Each structure stands twice: as structure tokens, then as C-alpha cells.
Amino acid sequence: MPYYWQFAKPEDLKFIEDAVASFSGWIWGFPLLILVMGGGLFFLVYSRFTPFLYFKHAIDVLRGKYHDEDKEGEISHFEALSTALASTVGMGNISGVAVAITMGGPGAIFWMWVSALFGIATKFFTCTLAQMYRGRDSEGKLLGGPMYVITEGLGKKWKPMAVFFCVFALVGALPIFQANQLTAALNTVLAPATGYDAEASFSLLGNQVSKASFIIGIILMVLVSTVIFGGIQRIGKVAAKMVPAMVVLYFVLVLYIIIQNIGGMPAVFVSIFEEAFSGSAVLGGGVGAVIIIGAKRAAFSNEAGLGTAPMVHGDSKTDEPVREGLVAMLGPAIDTLVVCTLTAMVILSTGVHEQYLGVEDTGLLGVSLTLEAFNEAIPGGAGVYLLGLCILVFAVSSLLSYSYYGVKCMSFMFGAKRGNLYNYIYIGTIILGATTSLGFVVNLIDSGFALMAIPTMVSALILAPKVITASKSYFARYKAGEFK
Template identity: 35%
Template sequence: MQQLNEILSLIDSYIGGSNWFVALLLLTGLFFTIYLKFPQIRYFRHALDVVRGKFDEKDDEGDTSHFQALATALSGTVGTGNIAGVALAIHLGGPAALFWMIVTAFFGMTTKFVEVSLSHKYREKTPDGTMAGGPMYFMKNKLNMKWLAVLFAIATVLSSFGTGNLPQVNSIASSIHATFGVETYITGAILAVLLAFVILGGISRIAAVTEKLVPLMAVVYFIGCVAVIFYNIENIPSSISRIMSDIFSGTSATGGFLGASLAYAFNRGVNRGLFSNEAGQGSAPIAHASAKTKEPISEGMVAILEPFIDTIIICSLTGLALLSSNVWREKLDNKFQQTDLVVLSQQYDDSKENPNNDREILAKHISGENKLPLYTGSLEVVNGEILSPISIIHARSLAENVSIIYEDAKFTGKLNVTEGKIKFLDKLQIHGKSLIHSSPLTSEAFKRSYFGEKGKYIVSIGLLLFAFSTAISWSYYGDRAMTFLLGPKSVIYYRGVYVASFFIGSFADTTIIWTLSGITIALMTIPNLIGILILSKDMKSSLAEYKDHMKNKFGADI
């Protein structure tokens, strides 16, 4: 597993984790924002009117209403990215990562407006009478680039597992296990059965479920976030100040947090921002293609609201809850994951008072600026305590109170280590204090609220609703991609594999799943961004025609 994660991380470093990918994403949003004269601001009120059905026409063709399409697309984006993804971004990049997530969302509002409008314009009706759309259709029907369409569709199928399936159920199962003690595979099995029931009903049943789930989960999670923020209200000014002060400097070491560079905060903030709202990824246009309307731009208007709701509102609330509660920089008791753990060949002390400046030395190691020597050899362990003079880095922090457990008892013996990696035995566990990340970090923050320990239940329930709805929507994205690639008959086989993977993902390694998600996101995003940039003039002329139509038909001057 460790070797697989290293291979996946290497691949991701050249695409989704690279600076050029981040630049492509942001510059595309910036270009369209300027080219179309800030549509995310100018048309925001109009977008609200469209989603309310103010401009619906009786002969509109499609399978879902504007609101159902929005709910389905939101259910695909509002998921672990809002709970676990924000926590991971702050864990990796510090408070400034939240700022870059919001910036990504602002420009992402325009990107999503463009990709949804173009995809809806070139959608098709399938042999079974349902609508099919998405970037692969404008690539094929307008650009005459079937090869690019095929590449995007294949990436969509892969991403349905890497974005909508595996990380979602893994976060649900981990949270339910931490909160209620239910084994991860049991949670996975129950949810897999429920998932199969929903997705076998097609887009009609999916839309019917998501339009009820999305408002419910938003209210539940909003209450939880507000309870944390107001409970720690005295920390809000300092949290906002830290976000703003770290934007162009990075975050210095504080508490157990060993610091993060400006480049890392920027990269992780944009990367996690994309994972959260999926602007530019080309996924939401597949859901919006089912909406009933003759005017593609009107559905693009609806899509403007998605990054605003998903990232600017929900992710900001999560971020403020994490920062105001201070859990992001505190070492907490947890079970160490093998992929987050490395053994250094010397002992270090990260306390602020340490005269050897070990904190700065460790910070440079974490950032990759100056790597420290890794340990190779045998660790002597007596009654669970490591006697060898080494240090353990776990979750980008110096671990404390480390205890080795084997078959539920304190371990005595030797552990083999090769280049900093411990060779885990079956039933071996390593416990201790370190930073935590992803959904467990958000769960810890929610305990520091008016709800006390019961606050963790809100995260578990919210994560269950968010992530399950995301899995539902992504199954639809995947089956539309399979329809494009191999025809409608292939969908039933895809759904079977999707449900089986949903079960397996409940007990798979978290770190590997997050790494995989980064790769599949990039594989979808790159061809989609290339396509919409080529069609920029088409988009501008379509917008002009739409404005004329709204003025002549409804007297609406937008």
C-alpha cells in the first residue's frame, strides 16, 4: 500500500499537484471572468430568479427542473470536500489555504457558468428518451474532437470512483466508526445496498432524492458550524487576522503545526477548492444537461450559484469552525496511519523553548526544503515504548506519547524499519499524539461548541448525508460517460462495479484514496478547460443571444 501511494503521489505531483495545473485552472476562470465582464456578480440575482422557475416555459424539453438539476449538481459537490477536504487543506497549507479556496470558488463561478452553458447547448437525446450531456458532447458535436471527448469520458468514469465513490464512503465509514464504534465494513455494506436502490432508478429517482437531501443536510451542517463559531466567538477576529496575514507569507510554526509555505498553501487551497466545488472539472454539466429548458445559458446561470453555496458559504463556515476552535494546530490522541508516518534517525524536540531550534529544522523537513536523515534498522520496543533514539513524524507533526500495540496488548520486541517506513505486522497498531486531518479533525472541532461531545454527531450525520448524496450524483455522471463510450447497455455493468467499489472503499486506506482523487480530478479537468477555452467566442455570442431573448420574451434586461 505504501509503495502504491508513493507511485500515485508521484503521478499526482506532475498533474493535479503541479503548479501548472493550478495556474491553468485559475487563469481559465480569470480569463472568462474578464472576457464575460464578471458574470458571477452581474447575473447573480438573475440566477436566483431562474432557479425559482420565474422564466420557465411549458414546452421546455428535459428530465428535471432547474432546482432539481441544481440540487443534483450540488449533491455531487457538497460532500467530503466541505468537511474533510477543508480540514485537509488547512492541515497541509495552514489558514491561508482557506483564502485560496474562496478565491478559487469566485473564479470558479464563472468557469462553471461557461462549462454548463456549452454542455447544455450541445446535449443529445439518448435512445431511451433521456437527455445526455456534458463536455464530451461539445467536444464531439462542436469541436469535432472525438478523441478528446473519449479521453474526457474515460476520465469521468475513473473520477466517479476517485471523487464520488471511494473517498465519500471512506469518510462516512471512518466518521461513523469514530463516533458510534460501528465497524467500517458494516457501514459500507448498508450504504452500498441503499446506493444500489437509488441509482437503479435512474435520473428521475436520483433527482427526487437529492432535492430533498440537499436542503436537509445544509440546514443540519449550518447549525453545527454556527454552534462552534459562536461558542469560540472570541477567537474569530484572530482567526480572520491569521488567514489574511498568512496569504502572502505562509504560516509559521504554531502549537503542533510545523508551518506551511506560501506555495503550499496556495497549491493545496486551489486543489482542495476544486475538489470541493468541481468548477472546471466538467462534472456538474452532466447533471445540468437533464434540466428542462430551451435556453442553455439559463442553466449556466443556475450553475453560478454552486461554487458560491458549496465553497464560499459552506467551506468558509467549516474553516472558521476549525480555526476558531484551534484544533488544527493541536496534537490529539489518535491511531497512526502507516502512510502518514515516517521515522527519523535522530531525536528532536519541537517545543518553542528548545534551544537547538528543532522546530525550524523539522519545519524545513516537512516542507521538503531540507530533508532529515531517515531511520533504517530495528527499533527496540519494551512494553509498548520505543527505546531507540529516534523521532516519529505523523501527519506532518512530531509525534508524542507513542505506544505500540499488538493484538490489543502493549508490544515487546523489535520492529523493522527501512528508509523511515515501519514494516507493520498484522494486528499491529501505533497510537500517540499528533495532528489529525480530514473528517476526524472537523469532528473534533464540532465537540468544542454548545453541543459539547454531542457535536461530533452532527459531523457524522452531515458527512453521511453529504457524502452519500455525492456518491449518488457521481454514479449518474459515470453512467452518462459509459453511455457515451459504450452505449446504454453498458450502464448496468458500470452500476454493479460502482456499488461493489462503494463497499470496498469503506475500509480502504484513506491517504491512497485522497491521492487517487487528485489524479482523476486532473484527468477530467484538463481536457474540459481546453475545450471551453477554444469555444470562448461561441460562449460570448450565446450569452448575447440569451440576453436578447430574455428582453424580447420576458422584458427582462439582464
């Protein structure tokens, strides 16, 4: 097996890794599945599919047609969506899809699609609420997010639930997955080209650490810290410049591969639908296991219901909450229904995944599998380097965006002046992500996301009637031509 799919687990961390894996498997069981996917289905039906009727209007809002720079807030609609997408489009799509396929087979993609459809409605509700119930931090700055939705919408007596969200958002916002997969990609792309021995290691605190991964972690720390201490305005501007160009490049590469394998596409879709209801590719599981894998990876991909997107969309400059909800709902459509699907088509059409399905000792395969698919499909080894460039930009943009979520939560709990303390913790854990195993990283982040989803979805379900009332008013005014 190639060196970049292997990572030695230090024995003294084995117990922690096993405990985190067990908790992640337990928390993402049936109850949370009902809360996230069932909640999304409820939002979809309760809204009478209204969000799907206004995609064109949402795009007009995104283009800046209704933007007013004088409105209170931190960033524009476009910067808000770019920042939210920067934390989702990228490693969640490129690596997360590969993880979904190796864990649950092609059928997991079907359940990612289902989760994304529900996620569109979920983001409409949660991000509309983030604008409806904004609060002020200790310095008087107007901010949004699930913690403010809870305290401003449900009342101060619900503050413990807001703190619960913030505590686990500090874990969910850690950069360890992005750092881990970017490091794996760079080792895969650069080591063969330079002749560097990527297996070379040194002893750190009694554990063997890859020299290459440690160096990459240090470089990422320096790079990320130059941006994140500038706050959401700098992050938003950088994300708005970085993300669109890489999305276009990624689309071009993927479409080229799909066209090259167009004859096999019908069989790919057949396998997705068949295995979605058979679970034959899941070790020790069936359809239920495939659904859970698809839901988890979709949640990691588009973050609908987790509460991260409301934290950035709640800071947009607008006095029309529904308008921001419409922009936010574009996220799952772009992220999961489009980008994740394209990635899945590449992996499945090239067939690189087949040798790992049902193989118990393979472990999780993330970005390395996607790189192998691109290398297989694009001649001359160019695919690895072009995808590597996309991964670099996507991962760095994700690293920038996630830091803001943790800062907001730290500010909510300990005051605005102490919020930036999280950034020091954040950049420090980049090295942890770069030098630890993918399995531990995935399970830790999944656990944090699961616990974030509970207060986010509960508060949104309770306040859902408020969103319906605001939506009826907004769309009536829109149809009457009030907005020019």
C-alpha cells in the same frame, strides 16, 4: 493518537499508494494550476464579470419562475443544482476543508476563495456549453456534458479527447472518498457509544481489514444500490429532498459555534490572509504549495472546471442554455464561499488544528478533525452526533450523485444499454473506499479530477466566444422583458 486517525497500510499496496501520490503531486503542478485557475480568471475577465450581475435572476430561475415541464430534458433547474450540490456540498466541505488546513494551514482557505470566484465564471461557461451542445445517446435521449460539448461543439474529429475525459471520469466519479470519510465518521460517533472495538480486524486477501469499516461498506452498498439504478430522475428527486434540510441544519450548528467564538474571528481571518502569502504551515513548501493545496481542495469542493457539473446541468429541461449556466454558477458561491468558509471558521476558531500543523507523521486529517472541532464547541457531546447526521446525509447524497457521472461516461463510450454496468463497479468500490487509507483515496481522486479538467477546460476555452454570443442575445431579451 485516536484510533480513527490511524489505518494500517498493507505492505503489498505501499508501492501503488506511493505511485498514485507522486502522480497526483506532479499532475497538480504549475501547468494544471494555470489551466484551471488561469482559465477561470480568463472566463471572468472575458465575460466582463457578467455572471456576477445576474445573481438575482439566477435565483429566480432556480425557484422555477421560468421552468417549463414540456421542454426536452430530464430534470428541473432546482433538481439539477441539488444533484450537483449533492456531490459537492458535504464531504468536500466538511472533510475537504480539514484536509486543506492540515496540509496547507489557514492560508489554504484564502486560495480556496480565489479559486471559487474564478469557479463561478468557469461553471457559467462550462454549463452553458453543456446546454448549447447537447447530444443524443445510442437510444436517442438528449444529454449534456463535456464529452458532448467536445463532439458536438468541436466536431467528431475531437472524439478522442471526449473519450479521454470519460475514461478518467470513471475514476473521478468513484465513491471512495465519500465512503472513506463516512466510515471514519460513523466509527468515530458510534464505536464509543456502543462500546464496539473499532480496531478489531480480520484477514482479507492477505490484508488486515477493519470489521466495523467492512460492515459499514456493505450497508452503504445496499443503501446506494436501491437508488442509483433508478437513474438521474430518481437521484434528482432524492437529492432535492435530502440536501436542503441538511444544509439548514449544518448552517445552524456552524453559526452557533461561530457565535460562541465570535471574539476570536478577527484573529482567524488575520491568520488566513497572513499565511496565504507565507506558506509557513506547509511542510517543505511555501506560497506556491499553499496555492496548489487551496486550488486542489477548491476543485474537489465545487468541481468547477472538472466537468462533473455540466453532466447534470446539461440534462436540465430548458431551451435557454445561458439560463442553466446562471443556475450552475450558484454552486461555487454556495459550496465554497459559504459552506467551506463556515467549516473553516469552526476548525480555526476552536484551534483543534494547531497541534497538527507542521507535524510530519500526522498524515491527512479529514472528517475526524471536523468532528473534534464540533465536539469541542458544542457541549455534552451533542455536536458529534448532530454533525454525524449531516455527514450521513451529505455523504449518501454524494454517493448517489457521483454514480450518474460514471454511468453517462460509460454510456457515451459503450452505448446506453451498457451504461448501468458502471453502477456495479461503483457499488463494489464503496467497500474499497470504506477500508483503505485517506491518503490513497485523496490522491487517486485528485488524479482523476486533474485529468478530467484538461479536456473540460480546453474545450470551454476554445468555445468561449460562443457563450459570449449567446449571453449577449439572452440578456438583451431579458432586459427587453421577453421572459415573463
